[in-house]
Amino acid sequence: MLNVSVNNEVMQVQAPCCVTQLIEQAGFAQQTIAVAINGEFIAKRMYQQTQINQNDSIDIVKPIGGG
Amino acid sequence: MLNVSVNNEVMQVQAPCCVTQLIEQAGFAQQTIAVAINGEFIAKRMYQQTQINQNDSIDIVKPIGGG
Amino acid sequence: MLNVSVNNEVMQVQAPCCVTQLIEQAGFAQQTIAVAINGEFIAKRMYQQTQINQNDSIDIVKPIGGG
Amino acid sequence: MLNVSVNNEVMQVQAPCCVTQLIEQAGFAQQTIAVAINGEFIAKRMYQQTQINQNDSIDIVKPIGGG
């Protein structure tokens, strides 16, 4: 099991786990989102081949009102 | 002859002279004007019966742009 | 008895009563004051000869801080 | 001969020439000055051992009023 932080919430995922799988487990499947791991942007095309590591901090963001 | 001032210009008119006659001689016949004698407004209906006197100061005014 | 108002307080005085007497009864004897009756200033030299009348409104004022 | 610029004025000096000599030739001997060569500050203690080179730009500054 990997202990990661998703949007600053602790979460456990089955290893190995790519970004696509993480998104599903985090409940953001089919949604309009963007992802960063440890503060670095991860492009969609990299989701499959990018593995989540122990203690990664993942940001999953969605559109919101802004000024 | 009466010496009067019309719009601050000296003018001579044949006595007796009513306002109507003065207006004609001053060249304002048929025009859109209003009249005061010695600083007092004279209504149109009084033109006939109002006589000009020696040294009267007559104002004959017309519309102009204003702010 | 005369019913008068001194500094907006009701007061009764024995008739006849001059300003000097009123001042004493009002408790301002020997003090630095000025007087008005019914809104009219009364000079010191008139205190003796000025009689108080029924329902007079008397102002007795003293120095106070001002801006 | 060395062609140098002293305070943006062209000047010729006999080679070899140290800063002390240059200062004299430039007419600033015995005066309260500070020196820079090609934009770099030269400390007093280095005047003797610092040689002037061809095309050096020398600044010799003095106190002046400032805000």
Add this chain to the structure above:
Amino acid sequence: MEQLATQDLLTLYDETFSSRFLLGTALYRSPLEMCNAIKASGSQFITLSLRRQNPEQNDGDAFWQMIKDTGCKLLPNTAGCKSAKEAINLAEMSRELFETPWIKLEVIGDDYNLQPDPFELVIAAKELIKRGFKVLPYCTDDLVLCMRLRDAGCQVLMPWGAPIGTGQGLLNKYHLQSLRERITDIPLIIDAGLGSPSQASAALEMGFDAVLLNTAVAKADDPVLMAKAFALAIESGRYGYLAGLMQRRQTASASTPVLGQPFWHQNK
């Protein structure tokens, strides 16, 4: 909102106006320019005056005809009068000639700043109201003067923003604000001193009911476009007033939500 635009009317002496822009007719480069500026302004109520003319330079009634053709309601003024007596007589002449009881009452108290004379103004206002005029007094922002004019029967007041023709705008917002807070039962029109559209907008934001101006339009490089600019500004200020301005704050406050900020971590 469209609804509002058609229902939010200015009422002066029981007469309603959809435009809150009173425009002057002097200082234009040409009569045609004046007419185009009036059209562009959407103004329904324009000021004009009476002056002597020498018979020779007498142009007949050309100007007068042009003014009538604008179809606007007329507001003659008593500009330049220096006493109640002068103003009253000029008002009578205006009423007869322009066939209107409406008068912009000006009594100038000083040739240098062209300010109203509070004393003569009140005397003239009282008399003209008695004679049945609908008086719009050009006054200062002095609250006591304004209350006296209201007591005299004026159903609208026109305090200055700044001296005539300066374009300085609302010189004394503090007094104008407290004037507006104290006099709520009749319309207040800012008359004179405005130089730019934003100043007119600010006047209406503060709750003033309308503005009257002339120089800022006539002396613009392009008076027609400037007339349009003021018309939009006046509408914007009025809407801003009706929409209720946000509270001004001393310290900053994020518009974009702070919650959910990316990259932020407890262990930071």
Add this chain to the structure above:
Amino acid sequence: MEQLATQDLLTLYDETFSSRFLLGTALYRSPLEMCNAIKASGSQFITLSLRRQNPEQNDGDAFWQMIKDTGCKLLPNTAGCKSAKEAINLAEMSRELFETPWIKLEVIGDDYNLQPDPFELVIAAKELIKRGFKVLPYCTDDLVLCMRLRDAGCQVLMPWGAPIGTGQGLLNKYHLQSLRERITDIPLIIDAGLGSPSQASAALEMGFDAVLLNTAVAKADDPVLMAKAFALAIESGRYGYLAGLMQRRQTASASTPVLGQPFWHQNK
């Protein structure tokens, strides 16, 4: 004039806009109110942002769908970022998600006044320009900072009027004026700090090309009407600028001609 209205366009990175009003999408009482305010504003370019959301309070794509339906061009921001690195990564996420290279670059330097960090801002701007972004930096009115951002390749700058959310307006007109005088080759947009329509009008009168705001509309009592008020104010300020404002004068000057003043006599 109508002609002008259709021809006077704002150009940002070679793209033209007929509206000079950039509006934010935060702080509204409801999404519907937001949509109506956007419609009333006539804005063609609206800002929005990216934030974390917990799966539970996850509303799916409702907000996102609504924004797309406005048909407006999108300007994602990097609000809340405190370093060039954070801003750059959030910009990349925005570019992918919103499928746009446009970015309102915010790097906050202080939590108290929420001002831009001049140092991190320049670093981030350089990098994002290199990566092909169309960067609109939220900056201060510091001329040197603005010149550095222009040198970095920014083709538009967005100096603040006042701190975000304060509604203080154009706090430093002197600096803003000289900024406008010095930077004439690219558009300048006043971003943040505006509280009332007249302030927006004043910004455009000074020659600024557009304004971006959010709080003043969203926090008005009636945001929809306020959006309309700002739209009119911005148009009025732009027209005022194009029409050429009258010269401000120190001393009064009569609008109504003095020549021919009635009742005046030599012997007076």
Add this chain to the structure above:
Amino acid sequence: MEQLATQDLLTLYDETFSSRFLLGTALYRSPLEMCNAIKASGSQFITLSLRRQNPEQNDGDAFWQMIKDTGCKLLPNTAGCKSAKEAINLAEMSRELFETPWIKLEVIGDDYNLQPDPFELVIAAKELIKRGFKVLPYCTDDLVLCMRLRDAGCQVLMPWGAPIGTGQGLLNKYHLQSLRERITDIPLIIDAGLGSPSQASAALEMGFDAVLLNTAVAKADDPVLMAKAFALAIESGRYGYLAGLMQRRQTASASTPVLGQPFWHQNK
């Protein structure tokens, strides 16, 4: 310069004063604090008033004795009077009790902003001058009002800076400046509205001859130190006026000479 300090005197009704600071005697936390503040202020001319007192709370002549002991010249006021008649009678009472013809004439026209009533003020001033008073009228910055008061015989005028007790300072510098430019033959004293020393300094820099205040000193945390602060500020403003202020410039100009700048080279 020392010479100047001793020769630059304020003249009111042919009487000279070396201090340009008139101080009020109300609102202090204690009589002792008042006395110390007066001493610290260097004021030679202090205002006071007359009020009813009930016999019971009657403190005899304690306050009065204290005031006399300051050795300052006394300027009784007619604060709170709302008509010429009230002011005239209170002035008479003051003249008798304080044995002085000097009077600060106040006729309040509105309970909300406590502004002078221009109309009653002129009536009262005329009458009191006729009765031999030396009238110092508390007035607005209205030029016409001020000219009327001067015509009534007032040899000094006291226009307000802002409403009494607000501490807003010189609210309308434009009008105050033109007032000073127009009325040059008699002293003008800024009375009321000042809240900080810098505001008093600014008044004297503008050419006003003195200031009168009370609240800003009495309501300071340390009235004695604040009295000293105002004394210094008034002197600084007066000296600044006499020394001739530099011309304000729109654009920057180096103080340190540009000529001879090091490191600069032709071939740069």
Add this chain to the structure above:
Amino acid sequence: MEQLATQDLLTLYDETFSSRFLLGTALYRSPLEMCNAIKASGSQFITLSLRRQNPEQNDGDAFWQMIKDTGCKLLPNTAGCKSAKEAINLAEMSRELFETPWIKLEVIGDDYNLQPDPFELVIAAKELIKRGFKVLPYCTDDLVLCMRLRDAGCQVLMPWGAPIGTGQGLLNKYHLQSLRERITDIPLIIDAGLGSPSQASAALEMGFDAVLLNTAVAKADDPVLMAKAFALAIESGRYGYLAGLMQRRQTASASTPVLGQPFWHQNK
């Protein structure tokens, strides 16, 4: 109070000063005038600079001798330098020639407004602090810049009031106020832009620790008297700050007590 005057000292880099007035030595009509102005100012800390001089127009050490004779502490500046490198080298030359580690660090970012270059300024400050200088940076009122300079080790900052030589005063009181509120652990000196004593007084009332100026004194009609005027103003502003200014109020409030008003009657 006298006690306070002697105990309220300004501390810069652990050195104390009783005067809060730093004065420049340029632009005077004559060296004698300069000396008299310095004396009148009571300044203990004066700025000066270094420039090239041609041997011919070489006056020997006359000026330098005069400056030394004032007995004031010297603060050399790096006026006119446009890069960190230039400023650092000129600072080194100043340290050697004037035998002082104190330096007023100026790095100009624009020839037009002569503003500090925030970027080069921080680079130069870091380096000079490392080299043991006591750096007084001439900076803007940008909070982030100021915090960076403090982090670089500056123990005093000198934000501008307005561009050098303009005399515009405190152009941005809002930012200066929040700067003062945020930076409380080191002294802040207002440097440049002041034109009149009241502006200097206002700066100290706001809590700034001192002012540095030159043009306003040197370009006055009477620089010696103006120097004295500023000295008094600075003291007044400092005392005003220490004495605690009254709260500014929106509405009027009588100073003379309302209780006991004569002539008032129930039955009124």
